Structure formats: C-alpha cells, structure tokens
Amino acid sequence: MKGDITADISPPEWAWEFHGHRCPFMPLGYRMARLAMKELDTEHEKDHGFFVIPELGVGHPQTCLMDGIQVATGATYGKSLIEKTFWGKLAATFYMHGKAAVRISITPEFSDEFGKNEFFSYRKKGVEPSGIPAGVTDAAIKWMYGQSDWRVFKIERLPDYRFAPPKGSFNKVRCTKCGEYVFERYVRLVDNEPYCIPCSGYAR
Numbered sequence: 001m002k003g004d005i006t007a008d009i010s011p012p013e014w015a016w017e018f019h020g021h022r023c024p025f026m027p028l029g030y031r032m033a034r035l036a037m038k039e040l041d042t043e044h045e046k047d048h049g050f051f052v053i054p055e056l057g058v059g060h061p062q063t064c065l066m067d068g069i070q071v072a073t074g075a076t077y078g079k080s081l082i083e084k085t086f087w088g089k090l091a092a093t094f095y096m097h098g099k100a101a102v103r104i105s106i107t108p109e110f111s112d113e114f115g116k117n118e119f120f121s122y123r124k125k126g127v128e129p130s131g132i133p134a135g136v137t138d139a140a141i142k143w144m145y146g147q148s149d150w151r152v153f154k155i156e157r158l159p160d161y162r163f164a165p166p167k168g169s170f171n172k173v174r175c176t177k178c179g180e181y182v183f184e185r186y187v188r189l190v191d192n193e194p195y196c197i198p199c200s201g202y203a204r
C-alpha cells in the first residue's frame with residue numbers, strides 16, 4: 001500500500017518490559033508516533049524540542065497508547081514533554097517546537113473493528129491484560145499490524161498550531177516552614193514569606 005509506512009514497525013523488546021504487560025494499545029501508540037515522526041521528518045528526541053499532546057483521559061484502557069508514544073518519540077513524561085488534554089479522545093498532536101505540528105487520530109471505523117478482537121471480550125469481563133492468554137493478545141496485535149495506515153489513522157497537518165511549553169528555571173528557595181527547597185514557580189507567599197504549596201495552606 002502506497003504511503004503505508006508503519007504497518008511493519010514493532011516496538012523494541014525493552015518497550016514491553018517498560019510497559020509491564022502485552023497488549024495491543026502500546027504497540028498501536030508506538031505505530032502512531034512513528035507515523036507522526038515520519039510526517040514531521042524527525043528522530044527520537046534527545047532533549048526538549050518535541051512535544052506530544054495526547055487527547056486521552058483516564059479510566060479507559062486505550063491510555064496504554066501513551067507508553068508506546070513515549071518509547072517511540074523520546075517525548076517522555078519525565079522530561080515534561082507530554083501534556084494530556086483529558087478530552088477522552090483517541091488522538092494526539094505531535095509538535096516540533098516552533099516548526100511543525102501534526103495531529104493523528106484513530107479512526108472510528110478501525111476502533112469498531114478492533115473492538116471485535118477476542119482480547120476485548122476478556123477486557124470487558126474485567127480481566128487485566130497480563131491475565132489474558134498470550135495467543136489472544138498476540139492475535140489482536142497481529143490483526144492491528146495487518147491494517148493499513150490509512151485505515152487506522154487520520155493525519156492532519158496543523159500549520160497554525162501553538163503550544164507554549166513552560167519556561168525553564170533553576171531558581172529555588174527554601175520553604176519558611178519545612179525548610180525544603182521549592183522551585184520558584186511553585187513558591188507561595190504567606191505574610192510575604194516564601195512557602196511550599198503543602199505548607200502554605202493553598203490548594204495549588
């Protein structure tokens with residue numbers, strides 16, 4: 001299939017170890033991210049120039065996508081390169097800071113077909129992925145890889161996309177009450193003295 005560039009791309013072994021169980025969503029996220037990187041003509045991010053804004057929420061199993069996205073892109077939670085919108089949608093925007101952005105979503109048609117895999121009847125019964133027979137999980141993964149990019153994903157270029165990452169600062173002060181360091185963005189003033197958030201009495 002012309003333009004079908006990710007159907008044969010599987011995550012490295014360490015990605016499974018990192019993720020903890022075998023499931024079809026981690027590799028689907030990996031595939032999605034590799035497609036975005038191809039679209040943006042970029043490589044695994046070393047530092048802080050590539051951001052991912054996933055539209056996923058909490059409490060739905062597809063959030064495993066995000067581990068595959070992190071593995072592929074190097075845009076990790078730990079480097080503060082991931083910022084979820086909590087919209088509960090199967091999509092993410094991939095943003096090269098100041099250069100280009102692409103949004104990739106998973107098509108409803110693919111989702112409907114994907115949901116017919118036996119893997120999901122176990123999940124609906126409340127079985128965790130690590131408790132599902134390996135053959136059942138692998139069949140779902142294989143089925144996913146058998147679908148063409150254009151069936152699985154919708155790709156949108158976002159020429160006007162703006163995302164302002166927070167400005168980095170190394171400045172910190174010691175909290176008046178507990179004496180621990182707190183970075184300046186998070187310092188709260190009580191009677192003009194600097195406090196950390198838990199000691200300040202402020203909610204945030």
Ligand SMILES: [Zn+2]
Binds near residue numbers: 022
């Ligand atoms: Zn998973």
Ligand SMILES: [Zn+2]
Binds near residue numbers: 175177180197200
């Ligand atoms: Zn404190």
